[in-house]
Structure formats: structure tokens, C-alpha cells
Amino acid sequence: MTVLIAGAGPTGLTLAIELARRGVPTRVLDKAATLFPGSRGKGLQPRTLEVFDDLGVIGAVLAAGESFPPMRLYRGADVVWEKPICELLGLPELEPVPAVPYPYTWLIPQWRTDQILAARFAELGGTIEFDNEVTGFTQDDDGVTVHTNRGRIRADYLVGADGGRSTVREVSGVEFLGGALTEERIIVGDVRAAGLDGRCCHLLTRDGDQSRRFSLWNLPGSEHYQLVVTVAPGEDPPALTLEGMQAVLEQRSGRRDVTLSDLRWISLYRVNLLMAQQFRIGRVFLAGDAAHVHSPAGGQGVNTGVQDAYNLGWKLAAVIAGAPADLLDSYEAERLPVAAEVLQLSGALHRQGFGGTGPAPAAIHQLDISYRGGPLAAGDECLDGLQPGDRAPDGLLPDGRRLFDVFRGPHWTVLEFDCKPVDFDVPQVSLGPSPDYDIPAGTYVSVRPDGYIGAVSSQANVIGDQLRRAGG
Secondary structure, eight states, rough: EEEEEEEHHHHHHHHHHHTTTTTTTEEEOOOSSSSSEEEEEEEEEEEHHHHHHHHHHHHHHHHHHHEEEEEEETTEEEOOOOOEEEEEEOOOOOBTTTOOOOOOSOOOOHHHHHHHHHHHHHTTTEEEEEOOOOEEEEEETTEEEEETTTTTEEEEEEEOOTTTTTHHHHHHHEEEEEEEEEEEEEEEEEEESOOOOOOSEEEEEESOOGGOOEEEEEEESSSEEEEEEEETTTOOOOOOSHHHHHHHHHHHOOOOOOOEEEEEEEEEEEEEEEEEOOEEETTTEOOGTEEEOOOOSOOOOHHHHHHHHHHHHHHHHHHHHOOOGGGGGHHHHHHHHHHHHHHHHHHHHHHHHHSEEEEEOHHHHSOOOOOTTTOOOEEOOOOOOOOTTTTTOOOTTTOBBBBBHHHHHSSOOEEEEESSSOOOOOEEEEEETTTTTTTTOOOEEEOOOSSSSSEEOOOOOHHHHHHHTTTT
16 A cells, blocks of 8 residues: 655655654655755744654754744844844743643744655655656546656555645646735745844844835854845836845845845745645545645744644554545544634734734644544543543653653553553553643543544543544
């Protein structure tokens, strides 16, 4: 049983790791000659860091990044203010606690995230097939015949993680509905800059008008900055060259002492809010930007794609191992509503800009994503605390381990809160009262391979039934 993944970005590579560590034969194809070279999706949210903890790459990710630096606004060469990004977004600054070990958004250029994920996939025996573009496919009851520029490949499942202009989505005939959030366009690129001091996001303006700013973000582990420039409606975009960007910097800031060099990557795009009307078409699935595209505000893009893959990976592996095929229906049922909420959130953040009262931190950090009421949520429904479908928090165990240490891996886990131990043939942990779980004594809690609560019940047979249905 083979899974073919179109696209070697964060979404495709997360899915590839999920499948490879479960022993599922996986092929990753990408039409490009190399991994993506730019810093584009540079912010990893706390929930994504938890996913990367489970996938075995958190050490490398933390070593290669840093917490987001402050924002510094200039009027000409004068500093107007320097403020933490949390303050500007109306969010509190949070510290690690046992239930939430990674409470911050982590700054790391996307090219480095891709490198780390590709290296992990290679450790698991995988290879990325570059210069191999999916151009079409047909499917039948037994599998998918995938057409590429190199020939045909037969696979059991195909996953389109091939970006906002997804060929897999286009060939599938799924509608991609929505439109431009604004007529404004955005230029993003990676460039070196001389003449700036300090690690921060430099907001360069001539007169303090942020709508005409030229932004330069420090990037950890790199001598490059990420430049961000908005192009107003009706305004002709500048040349996407080093000379063009230098001219815009001088025009918008009035400064000639800041000089750019070594433009490594640059892109011009319009902010769209778009979502596929289906995430599953038979044996074909859509994930990441192939399924939903939204504003970069709030840093949701890469993160939502990673969690699409994390949700789909264990389900594909379970069905391939013999679980009921309808388990795969839960991918769209769970992830499509989440994508719709992310589109609304990113749109609101884009319109808000800096200042004002921000959304709940858990929304931006994706810690409050829940699959309550979904097809896999089972058990009691009268609880006041955590419920089936909620994220399972981390926590410290009496022996010094973290709950995430127990969850880590491709398995289900059962937590037993002051109740009779039952052999479920999966890892089990006996717990007493916990403020992070707020679960009454005498209760069993199943935790899915993707770290969400599957069932909560005082009846052991409810847990056992779910494990059998979902490949536990």
C-alpha cells in the first residue's frame, strides 16, 4: 500500500514523516529542483511546536529559531517606539507551564523548517523526488494512477499538498471558492541589509505612516532579512529586483544609509481567502494551501497545513493497517471547519493590523482547535472540563516524565483517572486529580495519535470500542 504526496513543503513533509514512521511506503514528488529557498512562512505556532515535538524534530527547530523579536518603528532615522509584537496584537505574553510547554510563536525561516523536516524524512528512509511534477490522475476502487512529467505511478492514495495553485485540486474538479481580501498586494523577499542595528522587525517610514512602511525582519540563523512591502490598490508594483527594492526603501523611509544586497528570493502576491469545498475526493486528499489559502496575518498558513497533515497521517496509516475505511471521512469532517475558522481569523487580523484588542491567544496559537461533536468524539457529553475532541494537554508525571513523552509516537494512549486498570493493549497511564484535565475520578480518557482526546467515559468498553473502530 503506497501513498503518493505531491508537494515537499511543510505540509507534504509532515505527512511523509507521519506515514514513514508508521512503516507506510511513501513517495514525495515536487516539481521544483530543490526545497523552497525563501523564508515565507516564518512563524510556527505553539500547537505546531507540539506536533514537531511528537515528530522528533523539536530540538532542531528550537535550535534554529528564536522567539519573535520586538517591532521597531522609525520616522526617517529616528526610532519612534519599540514594542513587543504581543502588545501590538493585543495579546498577553505567556510563559511555559506544564500543560503548555511551548506558549510562544517561534520565528524560523520556512527554508530552514523544510530542511529540518526533509532531514527527518531521510532518517526514516524517505527521499524527495525533485523535478517530478504531478500533471494529472485517474482513480478507481483500488487506487490512483498518477501522471507525472516522468511517467505514470500507481498508488493507493494521492495527497495534494502542492500549494495554492494545486494541480491535484484542479484535476479533481473541486471548487476553490472565495476571493481577494483586499486589492492591496504584498511583496515578500529575502535580502541582506546594512545600516540597521539590533534584532527586531524594523518598520522603516518617512513620516511614521505605517501604511507606507518598508519592513525588514531579522531572520535567525541567517544574514538575510525578510522584507515585506505593501502595494496599494491602483499602485503599480515596483520591479522585483534588488534595485527596485532599494528604490522603494529610499522612497518610503527617506534613508540612503540602509543598503540592500544579495536578493535571494522575492514574490508578489494578492491576499486571498479561498477554500476548497471538499478535502477528500475518493482516494485523493487535499491539504495545506491546496485546500485553503488565507492572509499571512497571525501566522496561520504553514501551521494549518502541518495540522492537516498530522490529522490525516495517522488515519491513512490506520486504514492501510486494516481499520475501517470510513475513518478517512473524518479528515474532511474535522479539518474543513477548522480551515473555515482560520480563514475568518486571519482575515480579521489582517483588517485589524497593529493595535486594538486581539483575539484569544489560544486561537492564534491554535491550542483551542477542537473536534468536539465530530465523528470520532465518543463517550460522556455532560462534562464541564475537557471533552472528546479537545487537545490533550501536556503535564508532569510523578516519575518526572511529561505526558507528551507518553503520547509521543504513532500509538493511542489511555489515561486512567483513579479507576480500575484495564488492558487496552495500548500505553496506559494512571493519574490522580489534575487541574489541567479537570476529569472526575473513575474516568477513562483515550488520547488519539494526533494528541486529541478521543473518548471520555466511566465505561471501559466505550474506550475499547473506539480503539477497535479507529485502529487503536
